[in-house]
Amino acid sequence: xxxxxxxxxxxxxxxxxxxxxxxxxxxxxxxxxxxxxxxxxxxxxxxxxxxxxxxxxxxxxxxxxxxxxxxxxxxxxxxxxxxxxxxxxxxxxxxxxxxxxxxxxxxxxxxxxxxxxxxxxxxxxxxxxxxxxxxxxxxxxxxxxxxxxxxxxxxxxxxxxxxxxxxxxxxxxxxxxxxxxxxxxxxxxxxxxxxxxxxxxxxxxxxxxxxxxxxxxxxxxxxxxxxxxxxxxxxxxxxxxxxxxxxxxxxxxxxxxxxxxxxxxxxxxxxxxxxxxxxxxxxxxxxxxxxxxxxxxxxxxxxxxxxxxxxxxxxxxxxxxxxxxxxxxxxxxxxxxxxxxxxxxxxxxxxxxxxxxxxxxxxxxxxxxxxxxxxxxxxxxxxxxxxxxxxxxxxxxxx
Amino acid sequence: xxxxxxxxxxxxxxxxxxxxxxxxxxxxxxxxxxxxxxxxxxxxxxxxxxxxxxxxxxxxxxxxxxxxxxxxxxxxxxxxxx
Numbered sequence: 001x002x003x004x005x006x007x008x009x010x011x012x013x014x015x016x017x018x019x020x021x022x023x024x025x026x027x028x029x030x031x032x033x034x035x036x037x038x039x040x041x042x043x044x045x046x047x048x049x050x051x052x053x054x055x056x057x058x059x060x061x062x063x064x065x066x067x068x069x070x071x072x073x074x075x076x077x078x079x080x081x082x083x084x085x086x087x088x089x090x091x092x093x094x095x096x097x098x099x100x101x102x103x104x105x106x107x108x109x110x111x112x113x114x115x116x117x118x119x120x121x122x123x124x125x126x127x128x129x130x131x132x133x134x135x136x137x138x139x140x141x142x143x144x145x146x147x148x149x150x151x152x153x154x155x156x157x158x159x160x161x162x163x164x165x166x167x168x169x170x171x172x173x174x175x176x177x178x179x180x181x182x183x184x185x186x187x188x189x190x191x192x193x194x195x196x197x198x199x200x201x202x203x204x205x206x207x208x209x210x211x212x213x214x215x216x217x218x219x220x221x222x223x224x225x226x227x228x229x230x231x232x233x234x235x236x237x238x239x240x241x242x243x244x245x246x247x248x249x250x251x252x253x254x255x256x257x258x259x260x261x262x263x264x265x266x267x268x269x270x271x272x273x274x275x276x277x278x279x280x281x282x283x284x285x286x287x288x289x290x291x292x293x294x295x296x297x298x299x300x301x302x303x304x305x306x307x308x309x310x311x312x313x314x315x316x317x318x319x320x321x322x323x324x325x326x327x328x329x330x331x332x333x334x335x336x337x338x339x340x341x342x343x344x345x346x347x348x349x350x351x352x353x354x355x356x357x358x359x360x361x362x363x364x365x366x367x368x369x370x371x372x373x374x375x376x377x378x379x380x381x382x383x384x385x386x387x388x389x390x391x392x393x394x395x396x397x398x399x
Numbered sequence: 400x401x402x403x404x405x406x407x408x409x410x411x412x413x414x415x416x417x418x419x420x421x422x423x424x425x426x427x428x429x430x431x432x433x434x435x436x437x438x439x440x441x442x443x444x445x446x447x448x449x450x451x452x453x454x455x456x457x458x459x460x461x462x463x464x465x466x467x468x469x470x471x472x473x474x475x476x477x478x479x480x481x
Binding site: 051117120124 | 421437444
């Protein structure tokens with residue numbers, strides 16, 4: 001039998017502010033972190049948390065990951081001496097794009113000033129694994145470390161992989177999450193050229209007027225531990241990762257299969273992995289991008305997997321409050337899901353006033369409400385789907 | 400045009416550059432080691448770029464590996480220019 005994997009610390013930097021609880025409290029209060037059509041982390045000032053040297057050695061996406069990791073390790077009680085041998089603690093930090101700000105800055109230098117002026121820091125800052133490397137170095141983690149790179153599923157794949165490493169015995173604990181900082185002109189223009197971005201700058205998943213996603217930035221990091229060892233050391237356990245399922249559409253580079261395709265398989269395999277039934281799910285944190293295609297396909301997939309139970313389960317989208325954090329989304333939404341479960345609250349899908357015909361699930365429009373679990377375990381599904389046809393689904397449980 | 404290489408000119412450029420890498424300006428002397436100043440190989444790569452820019456002197460690979468103190472770096476630049 002596989003071991004249980006406990007969550008003992010969480011941290012986040014999001015457009016709603018710095019801190020995992022800040023995200024949870026502001027989202028459930030109905031606040032939006034989207035301004036002028038983007039979810040920027042305007043409250044994040046790196047020098048409040050990092051030395052001058054640390055700031056210049058890290059692209060913005062790595063800065064987010066470092067600050068979120070500090071919060072998560074603090075909560076896990078890992079300040080100072082770690083509870084495990086350093087080579088038994090690994091680190092996986094996913095990203096959709098990596099240090100694109102560093103890339104575009106240096107490319108501009110190359111064009112304007114010539115190759116001799118390109119910074120020696122360009123590659124080590126822009127590489128997609130820079131976040132994982134920096135978090136591992138900061139906390140002295142010497143177990144397996146790498147990045148997952150699967151577009152908007154990267155932050156869920158990272159957690160899923162981290163769970164597997166613990167289950168397989170490759171690590172006793174993992175520091176894992178996702179990070180993204182892609183609010184740069186090149187990424188904006190490129191997503192706009194794909195017709196993926198909202199022209200109105202409004203994120204309103206499942207609404208008939210939705211017209212694309214709103215870009216966001218940020219990070220979340222979780223500390224995962226073999227639950228038995230976490231209990232032995234007297235850790236406060238926030239919850240558990242009960243199941244993980246991953247699949248691919250093998251269909252189209254950017255569009256989901258309209259009937260849910262690979263997403264269905266990922267949800268089913270997460271349930272099978274957890275040994276749970278559809279009726280055990282009390283909340284779904286949807287990928288819910290606010291694009292016409294995703295919200296239709298995802299709704300179909302949820303109905304297919306949960307059956308009639310789908311109509312009894314609140315389904316909401318964090319992206320309605322912070323936009324689409326791309327490679328960070330899966331981790332940020334896992335953190336938001338866990339805190340919602342702990343507080344027994346169904347957070348809202350903001351901006352949803354008029355659901356599109358056929359999108360008839362309980363999307364918790366506009367306002368949070370208590371999550372009735374009726375004596376059941378507090379177990380939720382968190383979905384993440386990425387360009388490339390990558391699907392990753394996590395099942396989380398809170399005490 | 401590259402600046403003329405004098406020990407004083409090189410010292411000024413090096414002393415001015417190091418705080419960008421996080422070195423404490425009060426601790427920067429010719430005798431200070433890069434290790435003490437927490438200036439590592441990536442910082443030295445950046446410093447080499449600044450020096451090349453200013454003086455047209457290239458410092459590469461082995462050169463940089465041998466220097467331990469701020470004074471070593473200044474002397475190396477001056478000797479290379481000579």
